[in-house]
Amino acid sequence: NAGVTQTPKFQVLKTGQSMTLQCAQDMNHNSMYWYRQDPGMGLRLIYYSASEGTTDKGEVPNGYNVSRLNKREFSLRLESAAPSQTSVYFCASSEGTSVSYEQYFGPGTRLTVT
Amino acid sequence: GNSVTQMEGPVTLSEEAFLTINCTYTATGYPSLFWYVQYPGEGLQLLLKATKADDKGSNKGFEATYRKETTSFHLEKGSVQVSDSAVYFCALGPHNYGQNFVFGPGTRLSVLP
Numbered sequence: 001n002a003g004v005t006q007t008p009k010f011q012v013l014k015t016g017q018s019m020t021l022q023c024a025q026d027m028n029h030n031s032m033y034w035y036r037q038d039p040g041m042g043l044r045l046i047y048y049s050a051s052e053g054t055t056d057k058g059e060v061p062n063g064y065n066v067s068r069l070n071k072r073e074f075s076l077r078l079e080s081a082a083p084s085q086t087s088v089y090f091c092a093s094s095e096g097t098s099v100s101y102e103q104y105f106g107p108g109t110r111l112t113v114t
Numbered sequence: 115g116n117s118v119t120q121m122e123g124p125v126t127l128s129e130e131a132f133l134t135i136n137c138t139y140t141a142t143g144y145p146s147l148f149w150y151v152q153y154p155g156e157g158l159q160l161l162l163k164a165t166k167a168d169d170k171g172s173n174k175g176f177e178a179t180y181r182k183e184t185t186s187f188h189l190e191k192g193s194v195q196v197s198d199s200a201v202y203f204c205a206l207g208p209h210n211y212g213q214n215f216v217f218g219p220g221t222r223l224s225v226l227p
Contacts, residue, residue: 040219042118042217042219043203043215048214058214092158101207103215104160105158106157107155107157
């Protein structure tokens, strides 16, 4: 039981390049999330998927797209990377979006855009 | 909208010292409250939670009580260890469908031997 896995762990991009961050969970959770973590700002929600087949914008969606490929997998795409997207990206999952469900986090992807 | 305020860090303590990390929140309704911990190089892990007013969450010697009257959820531990060095995040859970978690900025704790 691996929980939430993310690939890659580290990535360096040049401005304008594109890439996709992969996330998978093996807990049969319905809901999945992408966050970015910046110093002094905690975690900010980029996009989430409440259930398979649905996606919604979070607090900071600009410059990103997501795909809920199936119940297990939720990918985050940067179409044209910018230095402002340098951050640590975390994927998370939960049973649902109800009030008391905790979120389980992956180990993170550290992205640098030069 | 919902928001979480945490005390500024970093916090540096000696081993066996008493720890308090303050957390206050602004929210509509009565959301669940959470403390998450992030050890170096890892993702966040749930430390404890409380789902209603006056509930006390506890785990690994840490405690926090959901105080509706002061809109607070302060984290405490009586005797910290070096292994408690990490970043601690207070978070507000969703109260209604369509809302999401709101995380505080995090407080970095360093415990010295």
